Amino acid sequence: MTIPAQRTPDAMPAMSLRGLVKRFDTRLAVSGVTLDVPAGSFFGLLGPNGAGKTTTLSMAVGLLRPDAGQAVLRGYDVWQSPHDAKALVGVLPDGVRMFDRLSGPELLAYHGLLRGMPADVVDQRARDLLDVLELGTDNRTLVVDYSAGMKKKIGLACALLHAPRLLVLDEPFEAVDPVSAALIRDILQRYVAGGGTVVFSSHVLEVVERLCSHIAIMSDGVLRLHGTLAQVRGDRSLQDVFVQVVGGRVATGSELAWL
Numbered sequence: 001m002t003i004p005a006q007r008t009p010d011a012m013p014a015m016s017l018r019g020l021v022k023r024f025d026t027r028l029a030v031s032g033v034t035l036d037v038p039a040g041s042f043f044g045l046l047g048p049n050g051a052g053k054t055t056t057l058s059m060a061v062g063l064l065r066p067d068a069g070q071a072v073l074r075g076y077d078v079w080q081s082p083h084d085a086k087a088l089v090g091v092l093p094d095g096v097r098m099f100d101r102l103s104g105p106e107l108l109a110y111h112g113l114l115r116g117m118p119a120d121v122v123d124q125r126a127r128d129l130l131d132v133l134e135l136g137t138d139n140r141t142l143v144v145d146y147s148a149g150m151k152k153k154i155g156l157a158c159a160l161l162h163a164p165r166l167l168v169l170d171e172p173f174e175a176v177d178p179v180s181a182a183l184i185r186d187i188l189q190r191y192v193a194g195g196g197t198v199v200f201s202s203h204v205l206e207v208v209e210r211l212c213s214h215i216a217i218m219s220d221g222v223l224r225l226h227g228t229l230a231q232v233r234g235d236r237s238l239q240d241v242f243v244q245v246v247g248g249r250v251a252t253g254s255e256l257a258w259l
């Protein structure tokens with residue numbers, strides 16, 4: 001798919017999902033998700049465990065082929081124009097193995113060269129990213145030996161390296177310490193202020209409430225609610241809206257009586 005002539009690149013959504021469906025055996029993980037992410041937005045995807053967030057984001061960026069539906073990034077269909085679409089986006093996937101027998105600098109060099117970037121640019125940006133994210137620039141520690149939070153940060157560095165206009169991040173704040181989380185928030189806020197678009201999933205409602213201009217809430221593979229933060233929240237807290245939308249089990253006190 002090419003960019004429709006009547007829309008300027010900035011007016012078109014950074015991401016358009018149309019009727020995405022994914023089934024794993026008998027389990028319908030995502031059931032017809034349709035969503036536009038406005039360019040320049042900070043977009044939070046919320047939902048309880050197993051809601052279908054990772055499956056949706058994986059289909060949106062071309063990591064997982066949908067059974068039905070379409071994912072379009074700034075006018076490029078992810079499956080029909082994968083080179084154009086994937087050049088636009090930096091991805092922090094969840095649960096996808098990295099080439100972790102490399103050191104941090106080696107992993108970044110590998111990503112940059114795969115993206116066709118000049119070696120000197122990769123080298124400079126890799127140093128910057130490793131420095132800012134406090135990952136160290138030594139070539140001795142392999143990514144496989146990083147802590148969970150360090151793996152998250154090197155994954156984020158890989159996503160940022162080619163300076164994409166769209167970032168899709170699956171639980172970027174999971175496992176990172178509070179200082180690193182604040183740093184990542186600052187980096188992402190600056191990135192959006194500079195015209196970039198961020199789509200991320202999270203379970204941390206406070207972070208979503210603080211950062212996001214737009215949010216979507218999904219459960220059981222279905223998008224229940226989406227819009228600007230103000231539209232979705234109204235005069236309630238995001239926590240209240242979330243619990244009302246996805247439902248919540250209330251502990252009566254009789255559970256786990258043996259404990």
Ligand SMILES: Nc1ncnc2c1ncn2[C@@H]1O[C@H](COP(=O)(O)OP(=O)(O)OP(=O)(O)O)[C@@H](O)[C@H]1O
Binds near residue numbers: 027048053054
């Ligand atoms: N590769 C797979 N094979 C089989 N079932 C899968 C697979 N990936 C996901 N699922 C199932 O699809 C559903 C949605 O999973 P998904 O990982 O997208 O949820 P999520 O919202 O990201 O959850 P969490 O917040 O716990 O990370 C779950 O029921 C999960 O068990």
